[in-house]
Amino acid sequence: MTSDAQTEREQRELLGVTIRPTEQPLTVLGLVAWRKLWSMGKGAGASAFMRGWTALAAAGHRVHLVQPCEAGEEGESECGGVRFHKYKGPEVFSDPALALPARLWSRAWRYEYYRMRAPGKALHLANRIAPDIVIAYGIMTAPSARRVAGRLGCPLIGRYFGNTLSLALHNRRRWYGNFMERIGFRVPVNAMILTNDGSPVLDVLRRLEVDFTPIHYLRNGIPEDVFTPGPRPEALARKLALPENAFVLMSVTRLASEKRLDRVMRALAVLRRERPEAVAILLGDGPEKPALERLAAELGVADAVRFPGPVPNVELAPWYRLADVVVSLLDRTNASNPVFEAMACERCVLALDVGTTSEVVRDRETGVLVAPDREAEIPRIFAELARDPERRHALGRKARPFILDLCGTVKTRLEREVGIVEEVARTRGVVRGNLPEPTHTSASISSR
Numbered sequence: 001m002t003s004d005a006q007t008e009r010e011q012r013e014l015l016g017v018t019i020r021p022t023e024q025p026l027t028v029l030g031l032v033a034w035r036k037l038w039s040m041g042k043g044a045g046a047s048a049f050m051r052g053w054t055a056l057a058a059a060g061h062r063v064h065l066v067q068p069c070e071a072g073e074e075g076e077s078e079c080g081g082v083r084f085h086k087y088k089g090p091e092v093f094s095d096p097a098l099a100l101p102a103r104l105w106s107r108a109w110r111y112e113y114y115r116m117r118a119p120g121k122a123l124h125l126a127n128r129i130a131p132d133i134v135i136a137y138g139i140m141t142a143p144s145a146r147r148v149a150g151r152l153g154c155p156l157i158g159r160y161f162g163n164t165l166s167l168a169l170h171n172r173r174r175w176y177g178n179f180m181e182r183i184g185f186r187v188p189v190n191a192m193i194l195t196n197d198g199s200p201v202l203d204v205l206r207r208l209e210v211d212f213t214p215i216h217y218l219r220n221g222i223p224e225d226v227f228t229p230g231p232r233p234e235a236l237a238r239k240l241a242l243p244e245n246a247f248v249l250m251s252v253t254r255l256a257s258e259k260r261l262d263r264v265m266r267a268l269a270v271l272r273r274e275r276p277e278a279v280a281i282l283l284g285d286g287p288e289k290p291a292l293e294r295l296a297a298e299l300g301v302a303d304a305v306r307f308p309g310p311v312p313n314v315e316l317a318p319w320y321r322l323a324d325v326v327v328s329l330l331d332r333t334n335a336s337n338p339v340f341e342a343m344a345c346e347r348c349v350l351a352l353d354v355g356t357t358s359e360v361v362r363d364r365e366t367g368v369l370v371a372p373d374r375e376a377e378i379p380r381i382f383a384e385l386a387r388d389p390e391r392r393h394a395l396g397r398k399a400r401p402f403i404l405d406l407c408g409t410v411k412t413r414l415e416r417e418v419g420i421v422e423e424v425a426r427t428r429g430v431v432r433g434n435l436p437e438p439t440h441t442s443a444s445i446s447s448r
Contacts, residue, residue, distance in 0.1 A: 057081030162197030198335025221413030
């Protein structure tokens, strides 16, 4: 067991805020399907997974998570007051590099393996901890979590971190191939806490005929005291051997194929014909790094691309301040944490206008939007921004108050999530969310 001082330090490092304490602690049983909770090593990558359950622990609740792991890692561990109970099991995700038939087969057997193993492990643990509530962390865990909650007579919450079905709305094969999300969204819950990741998820929910009533559709809050404006960190620029007059493009994301960092590389190659001082910094790590390094060499820009690796989230702000333009060119959505954080640091953002990105990046007001059919114009837009630092600074100055108002603070956001969990446990009924148009009630927990 960790000491109280260590637990408080871990909670402070991860949350950055103090969560209001509860007078009636709950015992929470959560199901997780990922072996690794940080996408780029401890402290680096998406923090939303860790923050929710850590906030519950910081509020005084007893949080236990059942998680698959690699052979030799079985057992119990603790972080931030959350107790992890690990059992040997595969990831539910298949390798995206596999051919489609192999990928679908891999996805199917992994998913079924999880559904066979996880409920038994969770029920065995439940006999020891007597949970008050069950939480499905990640949509692929929803059927297993429902089975556990039903056996225990506990209310169920679905805590889901966005979706990928929105990419398949117009692709029948891809829609039916992504059966994990289609099944998961239809599982009845007392409340669904769904991250607003900027994708057109409402279209997905309507097509699936999901009842909107229990859905709490929430953006991630901004650690406004961490992501602040400031001057360019010259020591960091020297460490990266940047030219003195460098025009810096930056992406802050996992190096994976769906992030479309190849677009940044190709735009850089064209931009350097006019602006040879242009440099791209691809901050992060991931399976696509070797391919990106090869592409940089093929395009003749290897000397102008930096791969510093992953950086812990609490240390990201100086990196954003190093950038002249922060770039996000994904196909699904660019209303994401790196865009939020860059805007909070008063950096100019250029993003592809997909999903609900335009709700966050207002073209020529809080950043620059590029329509998907104008991708070829990105190098020219970069060149215009390079020539006009005043425009970049003006966009950044307007971006910070806008994004803080839109997303709110981390403290407010986490306390809302904790409050939803507490209300479900207290009422044991459906807790109405914030979506204005419920469709029909066939998927509601009240129909069980």
